[in-house]
Amino acid sequence: MREALRGLTTRGRSFLAAAAAATVSAFVLGERDLLRVAVLLAALPLLAAMYVGRSRYKLACTRSLDPGRTPVGTSARVILRLQNLSRLPTGTLLLEDRLPYALGSRPRVVLERLGAHQASSVAYTVRADVRGRYAIGPLVIRLTDPFGLCELERSFPSVDKLTVIPQVVALPAVRLAGEYNGTGESRARSVAVHGEDDAATREYRRGDDLRRVHWRSTARTGELMVRREEQPWESRATVVLDTRLYAHRGEGPTASFEWAVSAAASIAVHLRQNGYKLRLVTGSGVDVDAVEAGGEGIILDTLADVALTQSGDITTLVEQVRRRSDGGLVIGLFGALTVAEAEVLSGLRGNGATCIGFPIDSSTWESMNETDRAEADKAHAAAALALVRSGWRSVPVTHGEALPSLWPATARGSQGFAWRAAMAETVAGGVR
Structure with a gap:
């Protein structure tokens, strides 16, 4: 209840201030009817705080990014799925996803009511003009009463990362200088050095397929030899x-x-x-x-x-x-x-x-x-x-x-x- 009272909105605090003023006026003027008005003004925010504070909703939230990696200057879609796991329907929910300044203003979505075991999805788009990794979340839910007198925040701990990569442009196909430089061992090179018989052979290792045995090299060396697998350049x-x-x-x-x-x-x-x-x-x-x-x-x-x-x-x-x-x-x-x-x-x-x-x-x-x-x-x-x-x-x-x-x-x-x-x-x- 103490937390709920701290969550009174400006409207709720105004009701309490009006109730206090009406109470003082009732005693000064001797008007008992004004005292009844003061009691009503004070009861409304207190009842709203009790209603919001005693709400025990079990909510689950999942967030997905489409896509999770986006180039600079393009948009990504953020999809929030909220599910009510309890048997009680929720009241009005105000959703706000925390975003860094580079992705724009924080999106706010109002859900009027979420029934028992019911799920609902909302989506919004973000756009970044500067590359980097941006944290999206946590999602903050504001619980409020129908009169807007009390408001409490609940947040989910999950945070997702949006990666904004540099802009990639297509390049024309050209034959680069040095495009054949590199590493590797090809059959053609081995043939030039060792000759056909030893072009691609090595000693037999346990597990090698016997169909790869090179009998001519085996007869010459006296050891079981197998054909070496070709390795492209x-x-x-x-x-x-x-x-x-x-x-x-x-x-x-x-x-x-x-x-x-x-x-x-x-x-x-x-x-x-x-x-x-x-x-x-x-x-x-x-x-x-x-x-x-x-x-x-x-x-x-x-x-x-x-x-x-x-x-x-x-x-x-x-x-x-x-x-x-x-x-x-x-x-x-x-x-x-x-x-x-x-x-x-x-x-x-x-x-x-x-x-x-x-x-x-x-x-x-x-x-x-x-x-x-x-x-x-x-x-x-x-x-x-x-x-x-x-x-x-x-x-x-x-x-x-x-x-x-x-x-x-x-x-x-x-x-x-x-x-x-x-x-x-x-x-x-x-x-x-």
Whole structure:
């Protein structure tokens, strides 16, 4: 009852105040009828508090998200299903789901009555323009009387997570430089080294199918030999994302870093769909692999959380990539680079790796006067040229450019790449 009295609404407290005023007036004026009015005014909120406080509803709630992972700028549907597990019907219920500010205002739904063992579903939509993981819930239920004099809150502890991933754009199909680099052992390579008899044989192991026994090799070696299972040549790719705070400009969804994150997501999905074994490395210490079917989901979930970091440099990023590097294709998305930093990136050229870089001119994400703009353009062109001389394919990026239009420049023998390299050398002027 004490909790119910604390739940009196402004209307209920006004009734009690009116009752107190009527009581004082009745004694001062000697009006017994006014005292009866005071008793009625006080009884109404007290009875309402007793009614709400003694309500013992058994309610169950489930929440589902459709979909649970949504790209930036799209909507997701939240479905709430409320079931009355008790034998008594409920009164008026006000439902409110707790949401973070980025998903919009909190939805409020009124259920007039929920019968015994009856269930009802309500739905609402949310939309996020900033990637991340957002907690939805807990659901708060407000119990109230028919006159709105008392209101109590009950909440469910369950919280669901909505993952807002970066925007993924479709990329045109091109033949990438280094697309056949990777690891694996194919029958054709073994034949070239060992000859037909030993092309794909190994020692017999317990459990091997006897139909795979290679009798010619067995007779020659004196040991039971079986045919080795063919292992296809695997294409591997590493996507490198620069997360240095000072290398990016802009704020919110239109910042240069958000362009880089969206590009990393688009490239990762494109490569996975083309059969690449994928690895994602960021300057903030993230290092994840996507080798199984549907592995791009791991990459997208990781990119939903990635953020800029004040610590870290290009040298540390190179060391992190090389720690588990096995060659293949390396695609880097870098913020503003200096010539020295571009030269450090040559360290990723080991193990026969083919490197394609997207140096982002983050200075174009902010306004500058003509003199500063000329200096910034020259510095960016010099860094792009240094990246080329470090053995990278360099595809410079400026504000307003779309990744699908830049992607063809990564193709083998692309004229777009040669044109961009020539432009970079021209703008860089005397920088050599």
